[in-house]
Amino acid sequence: MQIAVAEACGSSCSIGIGDTKPRAKLATGFAKPAGIARLDRHNWMPVMAGRPTGALWGVGRRTSAKLSARGINTVAELATADPPERPGTDPFEVSDTGRVHAELLRLPRRQRAVLIARYYDDLSVEQAAELLSCSESTVRAQASRGLQRLRDALEPAHSLAEES
Numbered sequence: 209m210q211i212a213v214a215e216a217c218g219s220s221c222s223i224g225i226g227d228t229k230p231r232a233k234l235a236t237g238f239a240k241p242a243g244i245a246r247l248d249r250h251n252w253m254p255v256m257a258g259r260p261t262g263a264l265w266g267v268g269r270r271t272s273a274k275l276s277a278r279g280i281n282t283v284a285e286l287a288t289a290d291p292p293e294r295p296g297t298d299p300f301e302v303s304d305t306g307r308v309h310a311e312l313l314r315l316p317r318r319q320r321a322v323l324i325a326r327y328y329d330d331l332s333v334e335q336a337a338e339l340l341s342c343s344e345s346t347v348r349a350q351a352s353r354g355l356q357r358l359r360d361a362l363e364p365a366h367s368l369a370e371e372s
Contacts, residue, residue, distance in 0.1 A: 319354030
């Protein structure tokens with residue numbers, strides 16, 4: 209591929225290989241200039257552990273500053289950190305994560321992908337759109353529809369739990 213680019217354009221390129229698009233993007237950065245790098249679940253921690261959290265795709269300076277305030281400065285520290293406690297922030301909080309997971313799997317593929325990108329991977333609308341190769345308005349619409357479907361599916365269980 210690099211030879212073809214060089215012959216066609218007269219310039220070099222770097223190639224990043226990953227088991228996810230964000231890892232491939234990071235690998236491309238490691239490959240510069242004009243190299244090839246692989247980043248996947250097998251070499252993720254050896255390669256990334258000592259790097260600052262800002263080296264992660266999608267983690268900007270504001271998120272890095274918030275993590276640093278919690279004493280989390282490296283990818284390894286982030287990987288082993290306990291999630292922050294945020295009691296009462298989710299009106300549809302369900303103690304059975306298996307039920308939430310099952311309902312998430314029932315969503316249409318696009319809605320499920322958007323919700324995972326936005327709320328599990330904590331990507332911005334712009335980043336999710338790039339990752340999923342769709343427009344930002346599609347991300348917003350699919351997230352809204354997917355969240356509503358989850359609320360509708362989980363709300364009866366939530367209401368019953370409150371009544372007992």
